[in-house]
Amino acid sequence: MDISITPHDLFGTVEAISSKSYAHRALICASLANGTTNITCPYISEDIQVTVDCLKALGTTIARTKQGFRVVPAKEANRPQNIQLNCKESGTTFRFILPLLGALNISATISAEGRLFSRPLEPLISELSSHGMSFTWLDEKFLEVSGQLDGGSFEMPGNISSQFISGLLLSLPLLNKPSTIQITGPIQSKDYLAITEHVMTDFDITTPFEVNSATYTIEAQHYVCPGVYSIEGDWSNAAPWLVAGAIGQGVEVTGLSMQSTQGDKAILAALSLVGARVSRQQKGAASMMDHLRPFSISISEVCDLAPVLAALAAFIPGTSKLTDIQRLRLKESNRVQSICTTLKAFGVTVELSEDQTELVITGGKQPTSCIVDSYNDHRIVMMSAILASYATGPVVITHAEAINKSYPLFFEHFKQLGGICHSMES
Ligand SMILES: O=C(O)C1=C[C@@H](OP(=O)(O)O)[C@@H](O)[C@H](O)C1
Numbered sequence: 001m002d003i004s005i006t007p008h009d010l011f012g013t014v015e016a017i018s019s020k021s022y023a024h025r026a027l028i029c030a031s032l033a034n035g036t037t038n039i040t041c042p043y044i045s046e047d048i049q050v051t052v053d054c055l056k057a058l059g060t061t062i063a064r065t066k067q068g069f070r071v072v073p074a075k076e077a078n079r080p081q082n083i084q085l086n087c088k089e090s091g092t093t094f095r096f097i098l099p100l101l102g103a104l105n106i107s108a109t110i111s112a113e114g115r116l117f118s119r120p121l122e123p124l125i126s127e128l129s130s131h132g133m134s135f136t137w138l139d140e141k142f143l144e145v146s147g148q149l150d151g152g153s154f155e156m157p158g159n160i161s162s163q164f165i166s167g168l169l170l171s172l173p174l175l176n177k178p179s180t181i182q183i184t185g186p187i188q189s190k191d192y193l194a195i196t197e198h199v200m201t202d203f204d205i206t207t208p209f210e211v212n213s214a215t216y217t218i219e220a221q222h223y224v225c226p227g228v229y230s231i232e233g234d235w236s237n238a239a240p241w242l243v244a245g246a247i248g249q250g251v252e253v254t255g256l257s258m259q260s261t262q263g264d265k266a267i268l269a270a271l272s273l274v275g276a277r278v279s280r281q282q283k284g285a286a287s288m289m290d291h292l293r294p295f296s297i298s299i300s301e302v303c304d305l306a307p308v309l310a311a312l313a314a315f316i317p318g319t320s321k322l323t324d325i326q327r328l329r330l331k332e333s334n335r336v337q338s339i340c341t342t343l344k345a346f347g348v349t350v351e352l353s354e355d356q357t358e359l360v361i362t363g364g365k366q367p368t369s370c371i372v373d374s375y376n377d378h379r380i381v382m383m384s385a386i387l388a389s390y391a392t393g394p395v396v397i398t399h400a401e402a403i404n405k406s407y408p409l410f411f412e413h414f415k416q417l418g419g420i421c422h423s424m425e426s
């Protein structure tokens with residue numbers, strides 16, 4: 001599907017969709033608990049559905065209700081022994097499900113789509129292999145997984161994907177012997193680990209972290225069903241609207257928690273830093289244009305914000321920088337390349353620093369009318385839609401169905417804010 005956008009100011013109010021990161025974790029914890037959990041999660045996406053489908057294959061009964069999901073864990077005797085899973089393009093699902101298969105001693109043949117199997121996995125596979133699990137690649141198209149995961153001492157680098165560590169945290173309490181996870185090197189995406197700890201605590205599991213040794217201790221524990229569980233609004237997917245507000249007449253996003261553990265609520269601090277008028281409300285946030293100035297922001301803790309921050313930089317006269325961009329190359333697309341190519345198509349000057357760790361964007365000229373690709377990346381679609389709204393003429397985004405990975409209602413909400421778009425079959 002291609003989307004054609006006619007430039008028009010984005011203005012008004014939109015409701016935040018349910019947090020994808022919280023939804024993945026709550027569905028997994030509920031599947032492992034001692035009773036039925038009703039999860040409030042009004043908005044779903046392809047990635048959340050992938051986690052639902054994988055958990056169903058593990059024996060969990062999950063029904064879509066009016067407001068979310070009813071999750072009934074499998075009885076031990078009813079768990080399958082050998083299953084087929086398709087993790088599609090969901091990195092979070094894939095990296096969480098691998099240790100879980102080992103903890104439940106279920107063999108699986110896993111398939112994937114897009115770039116998922118090319119994204120980093122080795123540190124996780126290597127640690128799981130030295131704790132009882134086996135992995136075999138079939139033609140690089142399927143991953144066969146088997147073996148009982150054994151507790152003990154795990155080591156994991158902190159600067160490749162926090163999902164390796166979150167996956168271990170979720171699974172290790174199920175083992176009958178205590179474990180530790182020592183994180184080596186710098187720890188990045190820390191707030192995603194905090195989200196994992198938050199949801200696990202809500203299901204009565206504690207995983208104390210000792211800062212000096214950078215080590216989690218995980219005792220054998222039981223997930224306790226909280227009865228109901230509410231998924232909060234998604235800050236990462238609210239960010240494009242808040243950026244649109246800051247370069248236009250103002251946008252408000254409701255249904256967001258100001259106390260959220262989600263690192264991407266830092267979009268508000270970023271917008272304040274560039275001089276936008278930001279208001280923090282009881283249950284939401286709004287942003288509006290003021291005197292915008294160039295910025296330099298490290299994206300090491302907020303890597304999913306990089307595409308929309310790049311779009312923001314394009315509208316600000318002067319040179320802005322996104323620094324610590326190394327891990328952007330490991331996402332649904334190589335986001336260093338896809339951000340650069342997209343900005344250039346809109347006529348925006350962008351350069352990579354000599355050491356390849358910074359994107360240097362010179363903004364202030366109106367983005368030009370163009371045809372851009374999604375690079376099969378939902379966050380590039382959102383970035384392009386914001387740039388297109390203020391472009392000199394029509395913009396076509398090809399393969400825009402990539403948006404469904406995290407935000408199937410994106411273009412509905414875009415129209416709700418006054419955006420003008422229509423879809424065309426590719
Ligand atoms: O745990 C999570 O829910 C996520 C962790 C982050 O990945 P990395 O830790 O690999 O950066 C983030 O980019 C991803 O969209 C969601």
Ligand SMILES: C=C(OP(=O)(O)O)C(=O)O
Nearest residue numbers: 089090091092304331332
């Ligand atoms: C990288 C993302 O997700 P995942 O790692 O789960 O595929 C994302 O949502 O931008």
